[in-house]
Amino acid sequence: MPETLLEVKNLTINLKLRNRAEVSAVDGISFSMNRGETLGVVGESGCGKTLTASAVIRLLSPYTGYIAGGQILFEGEDLTKKTARQMQAIRGQKISMIFQDPMSSLNPVYRIETQMREALRAHRKVSAKEAHRISAEMLRKVGIPLPETRLKEYPHQLSGGQRQRVLIAMALLSNPSLLIADEPTSALDVTIQAQILDLIRDLRDETGTAVMLITHDMGVVAENADKVLVMYAGKVAEYGTARDIFTCPTHPYTQCLLGSIPRQDLDVDYLTTIEGIVPPLEQMPAGCRFYDRCPLRSDVCQEGTPPPRRIGEHVTFCHHASCVLP
C-alpha cells in the first residue's frame, strides 16, 4: 500500500480585486499524492494551477491571494496551520519548487556556488568545503559537465537548459520528499525540454521524490505522470490515474483537450477546438463553469456545481460524464 504524502482537501484560494471584492480563483479542490509519485496538473493559463502549487509551498503573495479554506495535509500535518518560521524549515528541506523561467530564477549577482551553499545552509550546518563538495556532486548528478568550473561561474555564463539543471540540483540538495515543478520546460526549446523532463523523471526514480508537475502540455503529462489533475477555472474537472484519464476521459473538457492534440495513429481532418474563452472569474456561470464552452451542455448544467462522480479513484465533476475515447 503506497503511503500518502500530500492530501489537499477542499482548498480554496481567494484573490483580492481592485475594488476590494474577492473571487475564489481556486474553489474547493481536492487531490492527493503518494510518495514517489508524479502528479500532472493540467489546465489553461489562469485556471489556478500555479496558485495551487504556491499554496502547497505557502508562497502565495499576501497581496494577491490567500488560502480561504480547506486543508493541505503534508506528511500528516496541515500546512495551512504552520507559522512562517515553521514553513521556512519545510521549504527547501521537505518541499522544493522550481519555476517556469530558468533565465530569471537565479540571482544574477551571485555565483552558482554561493546560491547552492545558501540553500544547503538554510537547513543544516555545513562547512564551505563540504558545501562545495555536495554541490559539485549534485551538479554532476543533474548532468552538468565540469561541475567544479560551473560552481565558480555566474548564472549569465550558463545556457537556459543548464540553469534549469542548476535549479533542479539546488532544489534537490536536501533530498525533499516533494518537488513542485511549475512549467519547468515552457521557457526552454523543444530538445532541451525533453532532456529536462527525462532528468526530472530519472531523479524521481532514483531519490523517491514525488513530483507535482504543472504543465499545459498533455503530451508531457502522458509521458511523465502517474496521476492527473485536470483543472478548469479554479475547479477540478477530472482527477484520476494517468491510465484512466488517457484511456477513458469522462469530462468533456478533458475530452476536448485530448482531441486537440495531433496524433499519428488517427486519421482526422480537423483537430477538436474549444469554442470561446475562459470567462473572467467575476462572471463565472452559476452552475458548471465549463457551461458556455461545453459541447454536451444541457439545462441541468446550470443548476449548481455538478456533483462528483466516482469510479474508484477516478473523479469527474460533470452531469454528463461518460467515457468517450478520443
Add this chain to the structure above:
Amino acid sequence: MVRYLYERILSAMLTMFIVTAIIYTLLSLVQGSALDVMGGSGGEMSHADYEAIRHNLGLDLPVWARYGQWLRNVLRGDFGVSYRYGVPVGEVIAQRFGPSALLIGTGLAFAVLLGLPIGIMAAHRPGSLWDRLSSFFALAGMTAPRFIICITFIYFFSFKLRLTPSMGMHTVGNASFGDLVIHLILPVSIIAFSKMGYLIKQTRSACLEVFQEDYLNTARAKGLSETEVILKHGLRTAVAPILTQAMAEIPELVGSAAIVEKIFGWPGIGALMIEAIRNRDVPLIMGVTLVIAVVVLLANIFLDIAYGLLDPRVSYR
C-alpha cells in the same frame, strides 16, 4: 581594467578642457569686469589707472589669449591670484573645500541612511499607508524650492523654537566639536531632506522592479527568511541602479548646496562661487569650476568601477 581606467581618465581630461573653455568664454561675455565691480571706471580711479590695471591683469587681451594663458599656468600648477582676495586661488579654495565636503557629505550620508530603508519598505508594501506617506514626503522634498525650505526651517527651528543657530559654522570664539554639530544640524537636514526625496523614489522603483524577480521566489523556496530574501537577494541587486542615481545627484547637489551655504553663511565652496561670480573674480571662478568638475568626474569614474564590482554581468572592455 587598467586600460579602461586609462581611457576614462583621458576622456575626463578632454571633458575638463571643454568645460573650462566654455566657461571661460561665457565669463568674457558677462557684462562688467572685476575692475568695474571694485572701483568702477566712473569712480575714484582715473582713466589712466584703470587702463594700467586692466593691462596688468591682462584683461585687455582677447578671450582666446587669456584662456591660453590661464590653461598654460594651470598645467604648471598655478591657478592664479584671486582679484578680490589677493591671495593664490589654491589657498582660498583649500580653506573652503573642507566645510563644503563636510556639509554635502553629511547631508548625503543622512539622505542615504534614511532614504534607503524608507524606499525599501515602501516597495515591500506598495500601496500601503507607509508607501503613500513616504511618497508624499519624497515629493515634498523633491519639489519644494530649497530657499523656501531654508527660510521655513530657520523660522521654526531658529527663530520660533530657538533650538539651533541660523548662521555660520562656529560661534565666535568657540571652536569645539559640539558647537560645529549644532551649526551643522539645520543646513545638513535641509540637504538631506531634499536629496532624500530622490533617493526614496529611486530606491522604491528599483526595489519594486527587483522584488518581482523570479529569483526572489527561488530564494524563498530554498527556505530563507523574508528578511534574508529582501536584503541578500532583493537589495543586493537593486543597489547598483540606486547607486548610479545617487551619484548622478552629486553635480546637482553641489549646485543646490551653494544656495544653502549662502543662506546659512556657511563658509563653503558654493557660497565662494556665488561671491566670486558677483565680483567677476575670473581666476577664482575658474579655480572653483575646475575643482567641482574634478569632483564630479572622479565620482563618475568611481561609480563605473563600483558598478562593475556590484554586477558581475558588467565587463570593462
